[in-house]
Amino acid sequence: MFINILLVSLGGAIGAVLRFSVSPQIDKLFSSNFPYGIFLVNIIGCFFIGLLGNKLSENESLRLLFIVGFLGSLTTFSTFAFDNYNxxxxxxxxxxxxxxxxxxxxxxIMVIIGTRTIKLFN
Structure with a gap:
């Protein structure tokens, strides 16, 4: 159980730092009230969960690290909700x-594209 917590924590830390670094930089590119940064991060995360979600679910350690930890903190729905509230x-x-x-x-659509993309290589 401790290893699982470490895997989720490691993935989560990387995803959170990436979101923290990338999202504001994207927002700076646009002078708008629209939250482009978190929008693009969420869309990219949706693509990757479609691309790798089924395959990584076969390996519990990779699922915890990448899906639960990394993508879970990268694509923050709570930030999405808060942006909409604002x-x-x-x-x-x-x-x-x-x-x-x-x-x-x-x-x-990006989940569908990610899922279909990975099927091309199987």
């Missing part, structure tokens, strides 16, 4: 609905 408070309804719809719709 957009609501700013009355930026256009960006609020764009983020809600695009993140979910494109996220599902």
């Amino acid at each position: 957009l609501l408070n700013l009355r930026s309804y256009y960006y609020l609905f764009a983020n809600l719809i695009l993140s979910n719709f494109i996220g599902i």
